[in-house]
Amino acid sequence: MTYDVIVIGCGPVGGLMANLLARDGLSVLVLEKEEDLHPLPRAVHIDHEMLRLFQSAGVIDAILPDLRETDGHLHVGADHGVIRYMGTVGKPRPFGWANDYFFYQPELEQHLRDGFAKNAKVTLLTGAEFQGLTQTGDFVTVTYTKDGKNHQAQARWAVGSDGSRSPVRKHLGIALDDLDFEEPWLVVDVEAEGDVKFPDLTGVPEEADLQRLSVMMCDPVRPATVVPGRGNHRRWEFMLLPGEDDEEMMQPDAVARLLEPYLSGVPHKIVRAATYRFHGLIAEKWQQGNVFLAGDAAHQTPPFFGQGMCHGFRDVSNLAWKMAQVVNEGANPAILDTYQLERDPHVRAVIGAAVNVGRYICVLDPQAAAERDTKMRERAEFGTSETAGDLIPAIGEGIVLTGTEAAGERFIQPKINGKLLDDQTGGGWRLFARDADSAVAANDITTINLAEQDEAANVLAWLDERGVDAVLVRPDHYVFGTARGSAHALLDTRNAALGLGDLKSQEAA
Ligand SMILES: Cc1cc2nc3c(=O)[nH]c(=O)nc-3n(C[C@H](O)[C@H](O)[C@H](O)COP(=O)(O)OP(=O)(O)OC[C@H]3O[C@@H](n4cnc5c(N)ncnc54)[C@H](O)[C@@H]3O)c2cc1C
Numbered sequence: 447m448t449y450d451v452i453v454i455g456c457g458p459v460g461g462l463m464a465n466l467l468a469r470d471g472l473s474v475l476v477l478e479k480e481e482d483l484h485p486l487p488r489a490v491h492i493d494h495e496m497l498r499l500f501q502s503a504g505v506i507d508a509i510l511p512d513l514r515e516t517d518g519h520l521h522v523g524a525d526h527g528v529i530r531y532m533g534t535v536g537k538p539r540p541f542g543w544a545n546d547y548f549f550y551q552p553e554l555e556q557h558l559r560d561g562f563a564k565n566a567k568v569t570l571l572t573g574a575e576f577q578g579l580t581q582t583g584d585f586v587t588v589t590y591t592k593d594g595k596n597h598q599a600q601a602r603w604a605v606g607s608d609g610s611r612s613p614v615r616k617h618l619g620i621a622l623d624d625l626d627f628e629e630p631w632l633v634v635d636v637e638a639e640g641d642v643k644f645p646d647l648t649g650v651p652e653e654a655d656l657q658r659l660s661v662m663m664c665d666p667v668r669p670a671t672v673v674p675g676r677g678n679h680r681r682w683e684f685m686l687l688p689g690e691d692d693e694e695m696m697q698p699d700a701v702a703r704l705l706e707p708y709l710s711g712v713p714h715k716i717v718r719a720a721t722y723r724f725h726g727l728i729a730e731k732w733q734q735g736n737v738f739l740a741g742d743a744a745h746q747t748p749p750f751f752g753q754g755m756c757h758g759f760r761d762v763s764n765l766a767w768k769m770a771q772v773v774n775e776g777a778n779p780a781i782l783d784t785y786q787l788e789r790d791p792h793v794r795a796v797i798g799a800a801v802n803v804g805r806y807i808c809v810l811d812p813q814a815a816a817e818r819d820t821k822m823r824e825r826a827e828f829g830t831s832e833t834a835g836d837l838i839p840a841i842g843e844g845i846v847l848t849g850t851e852a853a854g855e856r857f858i859q860p861k862i863n864g865k866l867l868d869d870q871t872g873g874g875w876r877l878f879a880r881d882a883d884s885a886v887a888a889n890d891i892t893t894i895n896l897a898e899q900d901e902a903a904n905v906l907a908w909l910d911e912r913g914v915d916a917v918l919v920r921p922d923h924y925v926f927g928t929a930r931g932s933a934h935a936l937l938d939t940r941n942a943a944l945g946l947g948d949l950k951s952q953e954a955a
Pocket of ligand 1: 454455456457458459460477478479480488489490491492574575576577607608609610612613633722740741742743749751752753754755756757758
């Protein structure tokens with residue numbers, strides 16, 4: 447059998463990819479070298495865009511009960527005064543979900559696997575280890591071992607979502623661009639029966655509840671992050687200081703000493719303590735022929751914005767709709783060449799910001815830390831509306847009609863007719879048009895004439911703010927482009943970008 451896609455590596459990124467492809471009816475083989483799920487959490491934070499992707503993939507109902515909704519991020523300086531607040535209490539929720547959620551990674555990965563388990567078009571092989579691949583004509587042949595034997599499978603495309611050490615990336619000989627950030631941190635996961643204690647902090651905004659924020663202690667004595675996980679799960683990340691030994695710092699007595707100020711008198715159990723090197727790395731190429739890299743295989747970020755896995759989810763969302771467009775609608779396969787073009791600038795912007803934040807968090811000299819605190823406060827970042835989710839720039843190049851209002855931005859998700867927009871309209875391409883004059887019908891696009899909806903004021907207000915009459919939204923919820931008057935030319939431009947021919951020839955066909 448020849449599959450549409452072979453997904454190599456079933457961590458969270460491969461798991462979401464399989465769900466998104468299955469949703470669109472593509473046949474998928476997932477190869478995972480481990481027999482069982484990785485039992486310990488690494489990522490703990492996701493943002494609203496991920497919730498929207500889970501919604502699109504049909505797994506939101508399973509995942510949502512295991513998430514903890516929180517209120518953003520607080521950075522505390524050397525004097526224990528606040529230097530930066532990215533809070534979301536009372537802020538609008540333009541994408542339909544809260545900005546920040548915390549979760550337990552093994553539970554999330556299990557939900558993602560359950561999501562495609564019953565889909566006859568997806569085959570997951572565990573204990574199946576990628577060994578190599580060849581590309582001939584339009585196909586990729588992947589060699590893997592299972593039960594001590596070599597096997598081969600063929601597909602139109604392969605996706606290496608096989609993690610930071612990515613055997614696929616190494617096999618393709620793709621180098622990593624090093625953003626020159628490497629710091630050792632100790633990660634400690636705890637089940638705690640009570641609130642976390644903090645030293646006396648000054649300048650904490652009135653509405654901020656420390657138990658609902660991720661708190662970054664930028665204290666040169668020991669930079670540390672305190673994160674409220676789901677249920678009783680709490681996460682600490684402690685920077686290791688020069689000369690400290692990884693093995694010694696992972697020992698129970700060393701961990702207990704670090705946790706003591708936060709948990710004295712609070713019954714708790716340490717789930718694990720492990721050291722990691724936080725990196726900023728981006729693969730120079732994310733595609734070689736019909737093989738793509740996604741997730742940690744393509745990029746690694748210091749986790750200061752909790753965005754590493756989120757990037758991976760954005761990667762596979764970008765790839766999945768384009769693959770489906772080729773298989774289901776006959777689009778030109780060359781649209782997949784826009785993958786890195788669209789994703790790399792996003793990843794670079796956010797990893798660059800995380801590296802910059804890392805540089806100020808990891809300051810160990812007390813005088814430099816005091817100067818940093820003064821500068822941070824003078825820049826008045828404290829109290830601004832900035833959130834980590836605001837860091838995602840618009841797509842500047844690729845399948846977008848640049849030069850039109852809002853092209854490449856993420857489209858809002860208000861409620862229309864009492865339901866979240868994506869649930870109301872379904873997935874795929876959507877054209878929101880002010881009225882019959884701006885609406886145009888097309889084969890694979892859902893056209894929504896807003897004049898005919900009971901409750902669409904938010905979408906109309908969005909059009910009004912930009913002075914446009916129609917907006918065309920891609921299946922991954924990014925705006926393709928906008929139009930004044932009829933959307934006919936907008937749709938024709940989209941069809942040309944996808945290699946689908948113009949509307950008239952589509953209708954005739
Ligand atoms: C301490 C820490 C905190 C973090 N916090 C956050 C956070 O809050 N938010 C966030 O978004 N991100 C965070 N991250 C990053 C996040 O954990 C990763 O980005 C994410 O787990 C990567 O997912 P992935 O699916 O790309 O790779 P992985 O999770 O590494 O999965 C790769 C899969 O490929 C399999 N595989 C490997 N080799 C082969 C082979 N030869 N054949 C077949 N299968 C193979 C592996 O077994 C594995 O299952 C954090 C990371 C760390 C270390």
